[in-house]
Amino acid sequence: MDIVFTSEEFAEVERFKSLYPQPKAAIMPVLWMAQKKFGWLSEDVMRYVSSIMNLPYSHVLGVATFYTMYFKKPMGHRHVQVCTNVSCMLRGGEDIFNHISEKYGIGHNECAADGDISLEEVECMGACGGAPMIAINEDFYENITIEQIDAILAGLK
Amino acid sequence: MYSVPHLVLPQISDLHKLDVYVANGGYGQYRKAITMTTDAVIDEVKRSGLRGRGGACFSTGMKWSFMPKGNDKPKYLAINGDESEPGSFKDRQIFEYNPHQLIEGILIAGYAMGITKAFIYIRGEYHKWVRLMQEAVDEARNRGYIGDGMKQTFGGNYTLDIVVHKGAGAYICGEETALMNSLEGDRGYPRFKPPFPANKGLWGMPTTINNVETLATIPPILAIGPEAYSKIGAPKHPGTLLYGVSGHVNKPGVYELPSGTLLTDIIYKYCGGVPGNKKIKAIIPGGSSMPPLRGDEIEGVMMDNESLRAYNTYIGTGGIMVMDEDTNIPKVLLRISRFYHHESCGQCTPCREGNGWMEKILRRIVKGDATSHDLDVLFSVASNIEGNTICALGDAAAWPVKGFLTKFRSDFEACVKPTREFLSPNIAHGRRQSAETLIQSV
Ligand SMILES: Cc1cc2nc3c(=O)[nH]c(=O)nc-3n(C[C@H](O)[C@H](O)[C@H](O)COP(=O)(O)O)c2cc1C
Ligand code: SF4
Ligand code: FES
Numbered sequence: 001m002d003i004v005f006t007s008e009e010f011a012e013v014e015r016f017k018s019l020y021p022q023p024k025a026a027i028m029p030v031l032w033m034a035q036k037k038f039g040w041l042s043e044d045v046m047r048y049v050s051s052i053m054n055l056p057y058s059h060v061l062g063v064a065t066f067y068t069m070y071f072k073k074p075m076g077h078r079h080v081q082v083c084t085n086v087s088c089m090l091r092g093g094e095d096i097f098n099h100i101s102e103k104y105g106i107g108h109n110e111c112a113a114d115g116d117i118s119l120e121e122v123e124c125m126g127a128c129g130g131a132p133m134i135a136i137n138e139d140f141y142e143n144i145t146i147e148q149i150d151a152i153l154a155g156l157k
Numbered sequence: 158m159y160s161v162p163h164l165v166l167p168q169i170s171d172l173h174k175l176d177v178y179v180a181n182g183g184y185g186q187y188r189k190a191i192t193m194t195t196d197a198v199i200d201e202v203k204r205s206g207l208r209g210r211g212g213a214c215f216s217t218g219m220k221w222s223f224m225p226k227g228n229d230k231p232k233y234l235a236i237n238g239d240e241s242e243p244g245s246f247k248d249r250q251i252f253e254y255n256p257h258q259l260i261e262g263i264l265i266a267g268y269a270m271g272i273t274k275a276f277i278y279i280r281g282e283y284h285k286w287v288r289l290m291q292e293a294v295d296e297a298r299n300r301g302y303i304g305d306g307m308k309q310t311f312g313g314n315y316t317l318d319i320v321v322h323k324g325a326g327a328y329i330c331g332e333e334t335a336l337m338n339s340l341e342g343d344r345g346y347p348r349f350k351p352p353f354p355a356n357k358g359l360w361g362m363p364t365t366i367n368n369v370e371t372l373a374t375i376p377p378i379l380a381i382g383p384e385a386y387s388k389i390g391a392p393k394h395p396g397t398l399l400y401g402v403s404g405h406v407n408k409p410g411v412y413e414l415p416s417g418t419l420l421t422d423i424i425y426k427y428c429g430g431v432p433g434n435k436k437i438k439a440i441i442p443g444g445s446s447m448p449p450l451r452g453d454e455i456e457g458v459m460m461d462n463e464s465l466r467a468y469n470t471y472i473g474t475g476g477i478m479v480m481d482e483d484t485n486i487p488k489v490l491l492r493i494s495r496f497y498h499h500e501s502c503g504q505c506t507p508c509r510e511g512n513g514w515m516e517k518i519l520r521r522i523v524k525g526d527a528t529s530h531d532l533d534v535l536f537s538v539a540s541n542i543e544g545n546t547i548c549a550l551g552d553a554a555a556w557p558v559k560g561f562l563t564k565f566r567s568d569f570e571a572c573v574k575p576t577r578e579f580l581s582p583n584i585a586h587g588r589r590q591s592a593e594t595l596i597q598s599v
Contacts, residue, residue, distance in 0.1 A: 019320045020320070020340075020341075020342075021231065021274075021359075021360050022341070022342075022360060024341065024342035024343075025340060025341050025342040026342065027342040028322070028323065028324070028325060028339070028342065029322075029323065031325070032281075032323060032325070055342075062343075062344050063342065063343070063344055066327060066344040066345060067281070067324070067325035067326045067327050067345075068325075068326035068327065069281045069282070069324075069325040069326035070325055070326075084492070085243045085445075085492060085496060086243055086244065086404070086441075086445055086478055086489055086492055086493060087243065087244060087403035087404050087409075087478055089488075089489070089492055090404045090405060090478075090480060090484065090489075091404070091405075122282075123241070123243070123328065123496055123499065123500070124241065124242070124243035124244070124245075124445075124496070125282050126240050126241065126245065126246045126249055126280065126282065126283060127246055127249075128243070128244055128245070128246050128401065128403035128404075128409070128476065128478070129246050129401060129402065129403050129409040129410045129411060130409070131403055131404075131409070135282070138284035138285065139284075139285070140285070
């Protein structure tokens with residue numbers, strides 16, 4: 001895919017910039033937009049963001065690497081995030097992580113060879129009342145069992 | 158709309174819709190606020206006794222009064238919805254079920270401090286709740302409840318606009334100065350204080366940072382009056398709190414109750430007790446950075462900051478984590494330390510390195526490879542982090558370590574060997590029996 005935004009996306013970048021007293025603040029929403037479109041933040045994508053944001057590449061790289069949710073390598077079509085922090089751990093979060101890891105042969109922050117699925121062990125997602133929980137891409141699944149996860153992952157294929 | 162204790166989350170269905178909110182008197186407290194002087198509004202908040210719900214329990218009215226008067230330069234309000242402290246999941250309820258009350262609270266705060274622009278910072282993982290909050294903000298703007306349309310809706314010249322900003326996965330951005338750096342488009346490194354945000358905050362301008370729940374509490378305070386509010390719950394930490402209960406309880410969730418509610422009532426009356434009727438081993442009362450309580454000391458504990466201080470712990474975010482008698486305490490502490498190590502931004506040596514050491518020592522303890530000497534080293538590392546860092550993440554990491562080690566010493570001792578044994582002693586070790594004698598001889 002060519003690394004270039006459409007004119008609508010450019011308009012969106014300008015809108016983001018206008019929301020803040022200084023345009024630099026738009027970098028997070030623009031990185032989100034870039035990740036959504038290009039899948040992950042490769043060096044080329046970050047250089048592109050740096051050029052349209054008028055910011056040094058080093059700054060874009062610095063910001064992108066500060067946050068765990070910006071992907072610095074390709075991730076799966078379905079990015080499965082398993083919380084193993086305390087409340088989820090107390091209710092079986094680790095078993096869930098191990099199950100998915102074994103089933104798909106991938107570890108933390110790894111992606112299956114066909115790019116279909118990737119796995120991440122995440123810190124508390126703010127869903128402790130629904131522990132154990134996982135998230136697939138942007139959706140939370142709370143109070144979940146291994147059987148339900150298998151069914152969801154089978155159904156989503 | 159408001160009947161105690163349902164002030165922040167009134168039990169009205171579809172309250173997230175603007176029409177329903179307005180039909181129940183919503184935005185009426187803002188109308189009332191603008192008939193008062195700004196000082197009078199701040200004074201009401203002060204008299205209510207409201208203390209911040211983001212963890213530090215600072216007086217909200219006091220914080221607002223630190224903002225400089227006058228409109229010669231822009232001032233900003235940042236609303237902290239980063240909500241990443243393990244065990245905390247309460248602000249999310251407000252985004253989902255009562256976003257307009259948060260917006261109304263922002264309007265009142267903005268009016269009181271002369272602020273015309275507010276930023277709601279929401280953690281990136283909350284995709285859905287970022288969306289819901291954005292929808293509520295857009296609806297409010299389209300219908301003239303925020304932005305330029307306010308002049309027509311409410312009269313007068315004051316307007317305020319709100320930007321919803323999505324984080325991208327960094328616990329540290331909940332720390333108020335890190336939040337400001339993140340919002341400005343930099344790495345989310347905490348800033349050294351002073352200068353305090355009220356003098357030099359976002360883009361160098363006076364800024365107030367408040368938690369989501371704090372601001373959502375403002376409309377009910379004006380509605381029922383500051384005196385009535387200050388009489389709810391514990392006198393020194395009044396009002397209702399959103400207790401988020403998780404872990405080993407039958408009905409986990411968010412419960413809005415008066416401050417100072419008995420911990421045992423929260424667990425047994427509201428949350429239906431512990432699965433399998435097991436005994437409680439430990440409770441973290443306010444998010445993972447707060448020192449734990451032992452299961453055998455929770456009788457009579459009241460859940461407000463002042464009462465908890467008597468037990469050397471604090472209310473924090475009100476996120477209560479319950480652990481039953483079968484819980485492996487060293488393992489829980491390892492998980493907590495792993496978290497703080499992962500989330501340390503790395504600016505301060507004690508936090509960056511100390512957290513790494515604590516995680517490593519705890520790993521050894523959990524594996525059964527540690528000695529009793531390691532427990533003392535662990536405690537001293539925690540003590541050397543505490544108070545020696547730029548931001549309070551250092552303290553947040555040290556407190557649970559010191560708390561768990563102190564209150565559950567026997568659990569840790571059961572995992573460690575009295576002295577270290579070497580599997581293949583080299584020449585030096587061959588002359589000495591253990592690491593302990595080695596250390597003593599130097
Ligand atoms: C490491 C760290 C993380 C924090 N995370 C949050 C958070 O997620 N949400 C929050 O409201 N406050 C958080 N705080 C507290 C904020 O710095 C600040 O005190 C608070 O937002 C002020 O709002 P309040 O006065 O309304 O409580 C955090 C503090 C530290 C040191
Ligand atoms: S205490 Fe830790 S998180 Fe806070 S500024 Fe220092 S290194 Fe960063
Ligand atoms: S511990 Fe898993 S969501 Fe909070």
